[in-house]
Amino acid sequence: MPHPPDSPAGEEHRPWYRLRLFHLPPLLIALCAALLLGMAGGADCQSPVPWAFTFLRLVPVWLRWSLGALVLLAALPVAWRWPRAWSARGASRGWPGGRVGQALALAVSLCLFWWLRERTWHGDALYKLALLRAVPLVENPYVWKEPLDSLLEYGMTAAVAPWGGGPEVAIALLSVAAGGVYLASCWAVTGWLARGWDRGRLLVALLASGSTLLWFGHVENYSWSTALAFATVALALGHLDGRLPLWPVGLVAGAAVSFHPQAAFILPGLALLLRRERWPHQVTTLALTGAIFPLLTCFLLLALGVPWPMVTGGGFAGDPQLFWTPAQALAPDQLADAVQNLWLVVPLWPLWFAAILAGLGRPPRWREQSFALLAGVGLGLLVYFFAFQNDLPRWRDWDLFAIVGPPLALWGGYAWLRLEARAPSPGAVASLRRSLNVALLFAAAYTACWIGVNHTYTLVQPDPNARAHLLPYRLLDLTELMPQARVTPDTPICDEAEGCERVALTTFVMPQNGDARPTLFAHAPAAVVFPLSLPDEPTFLWLSPALDPQAWDWGGDGVTFVVKVRRGGTEETLWQRHVSPQVASDRAWLQALVPLDAYRGQAVELVLVTDPGPAGDSSADRAGWGMPWLMRGTVYTPASVACPDVPGS
Known part of the structure; x- marks a missing residue:
């Protein structure tokens, strides 16, 4: 691939403050990107924002705007002269240390994946951990949804148990290992597709994605299927380039599908x-090698006593519907949710789609085998992305669709590089090149914030219907402290010998749905x-x-519930x-x-108050605090929330 200069003739000596028309696109991209980062996707802290940007509100304001300023500076003509020259010199020398240097870089990356592993669990992670702890493999109802993944998770859980590790450690180790496969593939x-500076930019495009979180100890079942699906694409491109035989393509593709059927797309x-x-x-080679891992996986599961999955019309393994109908998939709310999911896993999707569409308008491009292969893979994954049905909302189960990110980024990034190479003028080349540089810097900042937030915070989505799975986050049930609690006033509410306690432990049951909670x-x-002695962590x-x-029909003017904290006389x-x-x-x-972050590491008094209504009528004011739990973590419900309380912001 040719490597045009980063600037037209004469631009190297042009003052940085004198701009030309071709400077405007990167400046506009930089301005939009800086505002998205600095404002966390919204106009202010009170306005709802797309959930793909809500996590940015957990990043300190000064850091967000600093990253935005860096993106703006990157749009200036002078910004990329030194990196471009350095890259050209580095390309001629190759990777420092050769294969030893590459191996060292991979080892350092794996250590970083583990050191910065996520503390937030997404999607069905809590349920998965509960199954691994309490349900044997042969009774797990979801084995056939991720067959080879289930085998490895149960095996790794047993392997780490003697060292005190739980299933979360086992899955995190598998996630990091999958990250190593992904990095090697990248x-x-x-x-094979680019050289020098362009290779570096393509590498950044593959790493600057929300899907990259899958390698940071991600506790779910999509890391290996995503890594091997991308490895399959890489091997296929290597085969097209004459570097590799065909059989590894089929072998790795079969392994990817064995980990999770989503890779079949x-x-x-x-x-x-x-x-x-x-x-x-070729068909025989792909079929035979592709069947090896699926057949071995099925044989092992059946040998271990796992029953065949339940298959119904349109459903599989307990799911009655696997795909949306066209009307459901094209519903405005569904499309809006899908686009936000796409933004998270492919932050530069608008640029990639623009480059791809521009490429479709140039017939010679279709004769390029690499582009055609990437197009076929990308379109198949986009069908999965928009058509696959999932019970959980996408903001919770975004990682189910993370497999789309790497191949789509490779397709779009490659299309953009080819667009640069075929630009009609030096000014167009410079504009395209700088636009991509700025966009990649934005994507890298966005991804770094995403990884940093998931490492720094334990984000919890409280759901009363899933409270049994949220027990790992519970630090204390306040009812356990009743022997140490003080009640004011401590007088009974009636003169009877029993049932007149002002404060007592009981259970309320909602008659409309039978929802019973300790109260x-x-x-x-x-x-x-x-x-309360609060731990030195968010709670x-x-x-x-x-x-x-x-007492609903006893009259009265209701009850006012109040939560207070006392410390140091205030x-x-x-x-x-x-x-x-x-x-x-x-x-x-x-x-x-109720966040308690402001009191972390301190001894306080927590006061739960029930007061009569405005009229002061307490005759029917029977009330209670159901399920009073002290939780570790940070409350996070991305769908239309205001700015949380962020220390240091």
Whole structure:
């Protein structure tokens, strides 16, 4: 591939502040990127933002704007002169240390993957860990959804158990190992498609993606299928270039599908490897080698006693519907959610699609085998991305679609480099080159923030329906502290011998759905004071305040629930809400999520208050705090939230 100069003739000596027309596209891209980073995708802290950018609100403001300023500076003509010259010199010398240097770089990367591994678990991770801890392989209902992955996870869990490691450690180790395969594939394929500075930019495009989190100890079942699917694409490109035989392509493709069937969507693209004079032999080679891992996996599972999966019309292994209907897939809300998911796993998708569409308008490009292969793989994965149905919302289960990120980035990045090489003028070359440089810097900053947030924070999405799976995050059930708690006033609410306690442990059951939760009953007026020693980490209260269903029709003006904290002689109100039985929506469990980050590492008094309503009528003020849990982590619900409380912001 030719390597045009980074600037037109004479530009090297032109003052940086004197701009030409071809400077405008990179400047506009840089401005948009800087605003997205600095403002975390929204106009202000109160406005909702797309969930693909909400995590940026957990990044300190000064850091976000610093990254935005760096992106803006990168758009200036002078910014890339030294890196471009350095890259040209480095390309002539090759990788420092040769293969030893490459191996050392890979080892350092694996250490970084482990050291910066995620502390936030996404999607079904909590449920997966619960299954690995309590359910044997033969009884796991989801084995056939990720057969080879399940085998390795159970095997690795047993292997790390003698050293005190749990299934989360086992899966994290598998994730890091998959990252090593991905890095090796990236290094090989970028060397086959580009040279020097262009190779470096293509490598950044493959790493600057939300999908990269899969290698940082990601506790889910998509790391290996994603890594091997991309390795299959890399091997296929190597075969087209005459560097590799065909059989490794089929072998690795079969392994990828064995880890998770989602990888099957790359297989149609492999048909573009076939040649008219040799296609029977090629098909046989791909079929035989591709069947090795699936057959071995099935044999092992059946030998271990795992029953065959349940297959129904349109469903598989318990899922009644695998794909959206066209009407469902094209619904506006569904498309908007999918586009946000795409932005997370392919931050530069608008640029890649523009380059790909520009390439489609140039017929000679279709005769380029590499571009055609990438197009076939990319289109197959896009069908999966938009058509596959999942029960969880995409903001929770985004990683189910992370497999799309690397091949699409490779396709788009390669298309952009070819666009640069065929640009009609030096000015167009410079504009395209600088635009990509700026965009890659934005994607790298976006990805670094994504990885940093998931490493720094334990992000928790409280869901009462999944509270059993959220037990690993629970530090304390406040009801366990009742022997040390103080109640004010401590007088009974009636004169009967039993059942007149102002504060007591009980259970409320919502009659409309049977939802029963352990409850700290507190008839208003009441204040329950708990002594708390908070750990030196982010924590929050997860409370379910509610009115006693048996008193809904007794009249009265409701109850005001208040959460306070006392320390050093001062008292602060953290949360407050008035609840009335006359309001239909108040006849249910409510939810209070109260961050305690400001008190981390301190001894405080937590005060749960139930007060009579505005009229002071307490005759029917039977109320309680359901499921009063102290949780570790940071509350995170990306769908339309305001800025959280971020220390240091």
